[in-house]
Amino acid sequence: MLLALAGCLLLAGISYRFLLDARLDAERLTNSHRLDFYTSSLESALAKHEPLPVILGLERTLGEFLGAPQDGRLREAANRYLETVQRQTGIAAAYLINPAGDTLASSNWATPQSFVGQNYAFRPYFSAALNGDTGRFYGVGVTTGEPGYFIAAPLRKAGATIGVVAVKVSLNAIESAMTQSGERLLLADRYGVVFLAARPEWRYRTLAPLAAPVAAELRSTRQYADHSLAPLSPSRVLEILGQAITVRLALPNEGIQEYVAQSRPAGRLGWQLLMLSDMQATRRAAAGEAAAIGFAAAFAAALAVYLRLQRRRRAERLAAEIELEARIAERTSELLLANTTLEQKVGELKQAEDILRETRNDAVQAGKLAVLGQMAAGITHELNQPLAALTTLSDNAVKLLARGESGEVNENLAQISELASRMGRIVGELKSFARKSPAAWQAVSVAAAIEQALFLVESVRHTRRLSIELELPPTDLKVRADPVRLEQVLVNLLRNGLDAMAEGVGDKRLIVSCHSSGKQVVIDISDFGPGIPAEILPHLFEPFYTTKPAGEGLGLGLAISRAIVEGCGGEISAHNTAEGGACFSVRLPAA
Missing domain, CATH: 3.30.565.10 (Histidine kinase-like ATPase, C-terminal domain)
Structure with missing residues (x-):
């Protein structure tokens, strides 16, 4: 039996390892397809606005305004144009910057958070555009405090760069889609800083502690404003490549857990889109299936042992039944005799109970009569007094009647009636007390x-x-x-x-x-x-x-x-x- 149990445990262990690998492979394949879909959606959303700064730079008003920044008419025309473009395209903002980094016109010129007058020379997207390239950057806005994806392009005149046109695109819709997906999705920059996530509390955390030069660069560009950028797993440096690996992360509100992590490169800034799967859930599922296999094997082994025992017991039971029938025949006669004796004793017991009940009632009655006997002298006195009074009153009534004094006669008769009632009450109480009743x-x-x-x-x-x-x-x-x-x-x-x-x-x-x-x-x-x-x-x-x-x-x-x-x-x-x-x-x- 112990050998069979050990075999079942070994089978369960082997099954667990096999089922866990199979589940991980299936999960990696599924997550890979999902990551491809999410990455494609993200890059499509970013590419949609990629040519917008170049197209904005084709507007003659912006070039003229850069040449005459003091012209009020051109300033209003530039602001109105940028405001219209922002409203029609749904971007967060569009603005015009001179070579010194000062913002001359902006789509939000009429709001308290206007970019006009702000200097963005420290932003990498401005430097890249001023050097003739397309600038791309994701960061928290220093004016509005709202994060966004910045795209900038040079504005040229006669082959020379005279300014920069920039647009800010909000990625809130993408983050909302990540949240609604129910997946553990994180979008990190090339330094491993998570800036978009399925849960807000995971934002502005790092996949590994930042090197000192990287931290200094992020502070100089104010890319993530004043966020502390604490690591998700400070005890280990994570290297998440294009393949699935197992990692331990301390996600806020989830504690330190083991995850299966997969990633895909996204965008043109070295971003990574990561998907995390709960390793514990996968282990529990594999353990449950392995336990079921182990239990099934144990059940089969137990069933085989049970059937073998049943055959043996059936043979033993048959022999026992033959012996039992002989004993039953022997005991039946003894039980019949004992039952007859028991019935006689029960009858005698009932008779004794009846005698005891009658004796108790007789004792109660005897007690009553004994009390009456002890009270006899007093009761006799109680009856003698009204009897003597009755004799006297009746004699007086005869004499009074002879003299014709009917009023006195009525008085005597009333007293006689009252005395008779009193005697009747005494006798009635005695009869009620002495009566034998259940x-x-x-x-x-x-x-x-x-x-x-x-x-x-x-x-x-x-x-x-x-x-x-x-x-x-x-x-x-x-x-x-x-x-x-x-x-x-x-x-x-x-x-x-x-x-x-x-x-x-x-x-x-x-x-x-x-x-x-x-x-x-x-x-x-x-x-x-x-x-x-x-x-x-x-x-x-x-x-x-x-x-x-x-x-x-x-x-x-x-x-x-x-x-x-x-x-x-x-x-x-x-x-x-x-x-x-x-x-x-x-x-x-x-x-």
């Missing part, structure tokens, strides 16, 4: 549940001369619970608090408070009794655990209360207060 979870008003519980313990509170204080919020809080079972919990806790303060001599108040805590409602019942001993607190909610004397409690009240509260999704806890009493807290989900 739990019905619903939104229960906490205030209403507390009120019902207080009603059921009222006789005990009254008999023991205790007070109960309520600290309830202004808004009615509701919890998710069974209303009857919630009352049972509250009655248990209220009875425990009242019992705890029965023998005390201090503060005999029972405080019932309620507040909201996040998504829960907390009900606190605090007494001022002796509190709960520390050794009892961990066992307080255990079944049949009680601190009351024998015969006064079963030890189920708090255990049943915890079961009810936890069944509602809440929790119940107890702790001693700083005042010495005990506090029971019931937390239930808010509805």
